[in-house]
Structure formats: structure tokens, C-alpha cells
Amino acid sequence: MTDGEPSYIDYETFLDPEFSPASFANSLVISTNDANDSPLDLSTPLSRVLFDLQEIDTHIHTLTTKSALPLLTHTREQTESGQHVVKEVEEQVASLTLGYQRLEKEVLRKWEAAEEARLAAENSWAAVRLARAVGRCLSLGRQLEGQLAELSGRGSVRQEHKVLSDAAYTIVSLRRLLSATGEGEEGYGLDRVKVIRTLKSELVTPAENTIKARTQQIINKFSMSTLLAEENGTSGSSSGSSTYKQALDAKARVISAITTLYILSPAPRPKTPASEYRPELLLSTLQGYMHTSLTTSLTALTKSLTMLPTLERTLIEISARCQDIVALETILGTLRPPQHPLLESHTTPKEPPTTVPPTEKQLQPPNDQAQSSATATTSSTTTDNLLQPLLQSLDTSSLPSYFWRSLASSLRSRVHDIVSRGGVSARTLKSNADRLRSDLRECVLRGSQLPAAGVLGRDKGFSGKRDASEKPVVVGNWEREAAVMVGAVVNTLGK
Numbered sequence: 001m002t003d004g005e006p007s008y009i010d011y012e013t014f015l016d017p018e019f020s021p022a023s024f025a026n027s028l029v030i031s032t033n034d035a036n037d038s039p040l041d042l043s044t045p046l047s048r049v050l051f052d053l054q055e056i057d058t059h060i061h062t063l064t065t066k067s068a069l070p071l072l073t074h075t076r077e078q079t080e081s082g083q084h085v086v087k088e089v090e091e092q093v094a095s096l097t098l099g100y101q102r103l104e105k106e107v108l109r110k111w112e113a114a115e116e117a118r119l120a121a122e123n124s125w126a127a128v129r130l131a132r133a134v135g136r137c138l139s140l141g142r143q144l145e146g147q148l149a150e151l152s153g154r155g156s157v158r159q160e161h162k163v164l165s166d167a168a169y170t171i172v173s174l175r176r177l178l179s180a181t182g183e184g185e186e187g188y189g190l191d192r193v194k195v196i197r198t199l200k201s202e203l204v205t206p207a208e209n210t211i212k213a214r215t216q217q218i219i220n221k222f223s224m225s226t227l228l229a230e231e232n233g234t235s236g237s238s239s240g241s242s243t244y245k246q247a248l249d250a251k252a253r254v255i256s257a258i259t260t261l262y263i264l265s266p267a268p269r270p271k272t273p274a275s276e277y278r279p280e281l282l283l284s285t286l287q288g289y290m291h292t293s294l295t296t297s298l299t300a301l302t303k304s305l306t307m308l309p310t311l312e313r314t315l316i317e318i319s320a321r322c323q324d325i326v327a328l329e330t331i332l333g334t335l336r337p338p339q340h341p342l343l344e345s346h347t348t349p350k351e352p353p354t355t356v357p358p359t360e361k362q363l364q365p366p367n368d369q370a371q372s373s374a375t376a377t378t379s380s381t382t383t384d385n386l387l388q389p390l391l392q393s394l395d396t397s398s399l400p401s402y403f404w405r406s407l408a409s410s411l412r413s414r415v416h417d418i419v420s421r422g423g424v425s426a427r428t429l430k431s432n433a434d435r436l437r438s439d440l441r442e443c444v445l446r447g448s449q450l451p452a453a454g455v456l457g458r459d460k461g462f463s464g465k466r467d468a469s470e471k472p473v474v475v476g477n478w479e480r481e482a483a484v485m486v487g488a489v490v491n492t493l494g495k
Contacts, residue, residue: 133187138195141174162256174200219257251331262282274340287390315442332386335385408488
């Protein structure tokens with residue numbers, strides 16, 4: 001209670017934020033009655049509560065009466081101060097309104113005119129940029145048409161190779177323009193232009209399919225062993241020189257096809273490092289080449305095992321196919337990935353590209369010194385080449401080893417079927433087991449050599465011709481592969 005006046009009322013209890021009327025009434029009834037009495041006397045606690053309320057009301061009235069004048073004075077002062085503040089604020093608001101009106105007249109309207117001009121300029125720039133992209137697409141389309149016309153015309157083999165790779169780069173450039181999705185990128189919005197959609201559907205897509213089909217056909221028909229066989233069947237320096245030139249042409253053709261398929265493989269993500277790029281189109285084509293060689297060899301060898309007089313010729317054909325695989329492995333091992341327009345290349349300018357077609361000087365037969373240098377370069381080839389992705393996809397360390405082991409794995413069941421059927425074929429095979437062992441081993445060793453070593457940068461001193469009676473020069477140890485092939489046939493005969 002204020003002013004130091006004593007009071008028996010406990011104001012602290014009533015002012016407590018957690019005050020509960022029910023709890024207070026219950027405690028008051030219990031304090032004025034015995035819990036065992038029945039009925040309870042409620043008049044006493046009621047009288048006490050009413051007396052307390054009257055005392056509190058009297059106290060509030062007394063305080064209000066004494067402090068009425070100071071309260072009224074304070075209220076008047078607060079009202080006057082508020083009116084003064086409102087007056088000052090209204091003056092400031094009026095000043096701000098005048099300033100805004102002046103800024104609107106001098107700045108905002110001029111800014112609106114400038115913004116309209118800016119939007120017009122942006123639209124004009126977008127139209128110019130789109131027109132430039134359309135012009136570039138049409139120019140590339142005309143260039144692609146010329147390349148296709150040159151490709152379908154009668155030109156030299158090397159010109160055809162150059163056209164293939166050039167057309168691939170043209171298609172990739174068109175693909176990059178047509179696939180732009182971000183605003184500000186070159187080619188953004190080309191999909192809205194009808195002539196570009198027509199260009200894509202009637203020229204780019206058919207041209208890409210044509211180039212893919214042509215390059216895949218080149219790889220599927222790749223063979224150097226047949227050229228060497230033709231050379232061994234002829235005589236004279238002129239025929240040797242002609243065959244050597246044909247071998248160079250075959251190498252140039254397959255290099256151009258490999259480069260083209262590498263470029264035309266599905267587009268990677270933007271800013272993809274070259275080390276993370278997988279040329280799926282190239283890998284699938286090379287895997288198809290391996291699969292075709294295996295399937296053809298398996299079918300021919302299975303048929304020849306039932307007709308032994310044809311076995312010798314079949315083994316020669318199989319070794320020739322493996323020689324082509326060895327040649328392909330050598331070429332892939334010496335090729336670095338070509339420059340791709342959509343990849344981040346880390347190749348230094350000092351490193352010359354290895355995928356360009358051979359120059360006129362390189363087309364000449366190499367001498368001993370140049371051949372020795374080429375051999376040293378090949379032996380020190382790094383893993384940054386086009387062979388490693390193919391080896392990884394086939395899960396092998398060597399293409400010839402993959403060929404012989406896969407052929408032996410599939411051949412085992414075929415030989416088992418022949419033996420199980422019995423008859424003349426099975427008895428003939430068992431009686432000629434020693435001959436089979438010798439012929440299969442010789443086939444593996446002969447097939448593991450390079451067919452045209454001088455062309456591929458191996459076999460120092462190769463002059464473009466090899467004597468047919470000369471023993472094959474085998475690079476590496478292929479005894480395990482020979483044992484696997486022999487075991488797949490000879491060991492199965494005794495079961």
C-alpha cells in the first residue's frame with residue numbers, strides 16, 4: 001500500500017501474475033473451517049472477501065481523488081506534444097511530396113523514355129544476334145552441302161578422308177549452335193526460325209547419318225592383311241610400291257574414320273574435360289568390328305573342324321583377321337584424341353596433332369633412321385590415346401589377347417558338340433590332334449604379328465614387301481593365347 005499506510009490486505013497475492021481465484025477461495029474456506037465439519041460455513045469467508053473488496057475499492061477511490069489534477073495535467077501535456085509532432089510531420093510530408101513531384105517530372109519521365117529506348121535497343125540487338133546466328137547456320141549448311149557433294153563425287157581417297165573429318169567438324173559446329181539453351185549464348189532462339197528447323201531436319205540430320213554410315217563402313221571393312229597377301233602373291237618393285245601406297249591409304253582411311261566418329265559421338269556436357277569424355281559412337285563401332293571378327297572366325301573355324309581339308313585356309317583367314325586387329329590396336333595406340341570443339345583441351349601448343357592424314361613426305365617409305373625413331377616413339381606412347389577407352393570398355397589389356405581368349409571360350413562348346421555327336425568328324429579330329437595343336441599354335445603366332453609393319457611404324461628395315469616363306473615376326477609373347485586356343489580344341493577332344 002502507498003504512502004506508508006499499513007493494511008492487512010495482502011496486495012502481493014492479488015498482484016501475482018499466477019494468481020488463481022479458485023485456489024485463493026479454496027484456501028480461504030479451508031482456513032476458516034474444519035475439513036471434517038459438515039456442512040461447511042461459507043458466510044465467514046464470504047464476508048471476508050466482500051470486506052477486502054470494499055477496502056480495495058475505497059483505496060483506489062482515495063488514490064484517484066488525490067492524483068486527479070496531476071493526471072489531467074500530464075494528459076494535457078501529452079496531447080499538446082502529440083499535436084505539435086503531427087504538425088511538424090505534416091510539414092515534412094508536404095515538402096517530400098513537392099520534392100517527389102519535381103523528381104517525377106525531371107527524372108522519372110525521362111527514365112521511362114530511356115527505359116523504352118533501352119528495351120528497343122535490346123530487342124534490336126537480339127534480332128541482330130539472331131540474324132547473325134541464322135546467317136552462320138546457313139553458311140555452315142552451305143559448307144556442309146558442298147562437303148557432301150564433294151564426298152559423293154569422284155575424288156581421291158585422301159580427299160575423301162579430309163572431307164569426312166571436315167564435315168564432322170561442320171556438323172558439330174551446327175550442333176553447338178542449334179543446342180544453345182541459355183540466353184546470351186550464340187544460337188539462342190534458333191529453334192524459333194522456320195528455315196533453321198528445315199535446315200536441321202532436311203540437311204544436318206541426314207548428313208550426320210550419312211557420315212556416320214560411311215565412317216562405320218570404313219572401319220568395318222578395315223584390313224591390311226589382305227594387302228600384304230596380295231603383295232606376297234606378286235613380284236616386282238612397282239607392285240610393292242603400289243601395295244605400300246594402298247596400305248598407307250588404308251591407314252589414312254581408318255584414321256579419318258576414327259577421328260570422325262570421335263567428333264560425332266554424342267555431345268558431352270558443356271565444359272567437359274577431354275579426359276572424362278567417352279566417345280560412345282566410336283567405341284560401339286570398334287566393339288562391333290571386334291564382335292564381327294569373332295563371330296565370323298568362330299563360324300568358319302567350327303565349320304572347318306568338321307571338314308579338315310578346309311582347316312588350313314580357315315586358319316590363315318583367322319590369323320589375317322587377328323593381324324587386322326593388331327594393326328588397328330597399333331593405330332589406336334599412336335592416335336591422341338583429336339581436338340573437340342565442345343571439350344576443354346589441355347593439350348599444349350607444342351604437341352603436334354597425330355590424327356591428321358599423312359603428308360606427302362610421310363607417304364614415302366621410311367628409311368632405317370626414321371623407322372627407328374618411329375619405333376622408339378611408339379614404344380614410349382603414353383596412356384593418352386584412343387586405345388585406352390576401348391581396352392577399358394572390353395575389360396582387357398590387349399585386343400589380340402581379347403580376340404584369342406574370346407574365340408577360345410566360344411569354341412570350346414562348339415568342339416564339345418562335335419565330339420558329342422560322334423561320327424567321322426569326331427574321329428578325324430581325334431586322330432589329327434597333333435596336327436591341330438601345331439596348326440592352332442602357328443595360327444595364333446602368325447595372327448599376332450603386324451601385317452604391314454613398315455606402314456604402322458614397326459619392324460625396322462621393312463621395305464614394303466615380305467617373303468611368303470619368311471617366318472612371322474611376332475611382337476610380344478603369345479604362348480599363353482596359343483595354349484588357350486590349343487586347349488579349347490585339343491583338350492576338349494579327350495573329354
